[in-house]
Amino acid sequence: MSEPVLRLRDLRVRYGSRPPVLDVGALEVAAGEIVCVIGSSGAGKTTLLRLANGYVRAESGELEVLGTPTRFGPDSGTDRRDRMLRQRVGFVFQSFNVIERASVFDNVLWGSLGRQHGLGALLGRFPESDRRLAMEAIAEVDLLAQTTQRVDTLSGGQQQRVGVARVIMQQPELVLADEPVSSLDPVLAEEIVELLVGVARRHGKTLIMSLHLPALAQRFADRVVGLRAGGVVWDGAAVALDDTAIASIYGSESPPPAPEVGQ
Amino acid sequence: MRSDAHTASPAAPAPPEQSLGTTLRRSTGMIALAVVVAWAWHGTGFELSRLGGSLAPLIEFLDRMTPPDLSALEVAMRSTAETLQIAVLGTFLAVVLSIPPALLAAANLTAAWIHQPVRWLLALLRGIPLLLLALMFVAALGLGPVPGVLAVAVHSVGMLAKFYADAFESARPGPIEALDSAGANWLQRVRYGVLTQVAPDLARDTLFRFELNLRESLVLGLVGAGGIGFYIQLYIRSFRYTRVATLTLVILVIVVLVEQGSVAIRRRLS
Numbered sequence: 001m002s003e004p005v006l007r008l009r010d011l012r013v014r015y016g017s018r019p020p021v022l023d024v025g026a027l028e029v030a031a032g033e034i035v036c037v038i039g040s041s042g043a044g045k046t047t048l049l050r051l052a053n054g055y056v057r058a059e060s061g062e063l064e065v066l067g068t069p070t071r072f073g074p075d076s077g078t079d080r081r082d083r084m085l086r087q088r089v090g091f092v093f094q095s096f097n098v099i100e101r102a103s104v105f106d107n108v109l110w111g112s113l114g115r116q117h118g119l120g121a122l123l124g125r126f127p128e129s130d131r132r133l134a135m136e137a138i139a140e141v142d143l144l145a146q147t148t149q150r151v152d153t154l155s156g157g158q159q160q161r162v163g164v165a166r167v168i169m170q171q172p173e174l175v176l177a178d179e180p181v182s183s184l185d186p187v188l189a190e191e192i193v194e195l196l197v198g199v200a201r202r203h204g205k206t207l208i209m210s211l212h213l214p215a216l217a218q219r220f221a222d223r224v225v226g227l228r229a230g231g232v233v234w235d236g237a238a239v240a241l242d243d244t245a246i247a248s249i250y251g252s253e254s255p256p257p258a259p260e261v262g263q
Numbered sequence: 264m265r266s267d268a269h270t271a272s273p274a275a276p277a278p279p280e281q282s283l284g285t286t287l288r289r290s291t292g293m294i295a296l297a298v299v300v301a302w303a304w305h306g307t308g309f310e311l312s313r314l315g316g317s318l319a320p321l322i323e324f325l326d327r328m329t330p331p332d333l334s335a336l337e338v339a340m341r342s343t344a345e346t347l348q349i350a351v352l353g354t355f356l357a358v359v360l361s362i363p364p365a366l367l368a369a370a371n372l373t374a375a376w377i378h379q380p381v382r383w384l385l386a387l388l389r390g391i392p393l394l395l396l397a398l399m400f401v402a403a404l405g406l407g408p409v410p411g412v413l414a415v416a417v418h419s420v421g422m423l424a425k426f427y428a429d430a431f432e433s434a435r436p437g438p439i440e441a442l443d444s445a446g447a448n449w450l451q452r453v454r455y456g457v458l459t460q461v462a463p464d465l466a467r468d469t470l471f472r473f474e475l476n477l478r479e480s481l482v483l484g485l486v487g488a489g490g491i492g493f494y495i496q497l498y499i500r501s502f503r504y505t506r507v508a509t510l511t512l513v514i515l516v517i518v519v520l521v522e523q524g525s526v527a528i529r530r531r532l533s
Binding site for chain 2: 053055083084086087088089090091093095096097098099100101102110111112113114115116121122163166170
């Protein structure tokens with residue numbers, strides 16, 4: 001097996017003097033794995049993903065992303081080394097974070113900014129090869145009919161498709177998706193998760209996705225990591241995730257109801 | 264268990280106290296405002312009774328302005344055009360000069376040790392009156408519209424750069440972070456993440472500044488910095504009020520037309 005895409009050891013994240021929001025002894029994700037991170041709100045899912053993308057700084061411990069030990073924090077995008085690493089890690093956001101006034105095509109094309117250098121890209125001139133790639137990415141998320149439409153005219157599900165196409169355009173080795181469907185209804189949620197997992201499998205990318213609902217993780221992931229109060233309380237194959245496991249992850253509170261669609 | 268029986272709902276605790284101190288503290292602002300207005304009223308010797316007697320001289324003054332002397336129309340058009348040109352070019356230069364300090368003054372784009380001092384400098388710049396700048400540039404460059412253009416440009420930067428910086432700061436951080444996570448550099452994040460989001464705000468701020476510049480440019484002629492102000496001053500001093508009337512009417516029409524156009528464009532941008 002090649003070296004892990006993500007490796008955490010004795011890693012602790014803490015804000016101020018409060019108890020740590022993340023405290024993980026050891027966690028490794030291998031190349032090509034589809035991993036879902038589940039747990040209640042505040043269990044540390046977002047912190048874990050943002051840590052892997054360099055937006056959250058650890059208090060102590062070791063963190064390796066794509067074989068590179070990371071020490072970088074927020075606002076360090078101007079640092080050349082961080083920029084190069086960040087370009088290899090794609091991120092799909094809970095709130096889509098698309099640029100609303102721009103077209104679908106531009107939003108997707110701008111996913112390639114990490115590999116654009118010089119004045120051309122600042123003046124809006126992109127290589128023809130990247131413009132063609134953008135069309136392919138838009139086709140892959142099934143938004144060709146909306147290519148030239150402004151993103152703020154699209155529905156939430158369509159906006160997240162733009163977010164997915166933007167990550168395809170970026171061509172990262174690792175894709176992180178932070179609650180990508182929590183603001184969508186169950187039908188759309190399932191569509192987007194299926195799309196993301198499909199994209200990751202077709203392009204041979206590693207996908208780490210946090211989800212509020214265990215049912216979607218069970219259905220689409222290879223492996224599920226359960227977080228509770230900042231610690232990993234369950235880690236295993238998605239098929240092994242049973243009611244007992246779910247109860248141990250979500251504690252005494254009952255897990256959120258599974259979506260009724262497509263079950 | 265509650266012993267005092269006067270509360271209607273036994274579950275709710277007593278409301279917060281209302282003391283005389285709280286009432287006074289809440290009135291502090293109003294009292295301070297009243298003091299300031301009284302100070303100004305007294306200081307300027309403002310008396311309502313004097314306003315009554317002012318009506319007759321006012322009518323006489325207006326009478327001396329009518330009918331407008333249309334022979335001044337040509338001068339009025341030509342010098343108003345110059346004022347308009349000063350406002351246009353001054354605003355254009357102000358836009359160019361404002362973008363770099365605005366980027367440096369935006370809290371979401373630079374560190375506090377950069378944007379704080381830049382904001383102070385802009386505030387300082389706003390404190391310099393337009394006429395003072397115009398005098399300085401006339402002294403340096405001689406009479407004519409060129410010092411006027413420069414005075415308008417420099418004078419506008421203090422406000423325009425601050426407005427631009429505020430607009431940059433109003434950009435939603437999420438999309439900028441998304442570009443950052445795709446590996447975009449600082450300039451690319453500014454260009455695609457920030458400017459794309461706030462372009463309508465920048466256009467609105469610029470048009471608003473242009474309206475202000477047009478009105479403020481009217482006085483530039485007083486210090487020889489070009490435009491219609493020179494002739495207004497000339498005709499007032501030589502008591503040719505019917506010509507002043509013509510100039511005033513032309514200014515009125517231009518200012519109203521420009522403001523209507525500007526407002527219409529700004530509304531479309533929102």
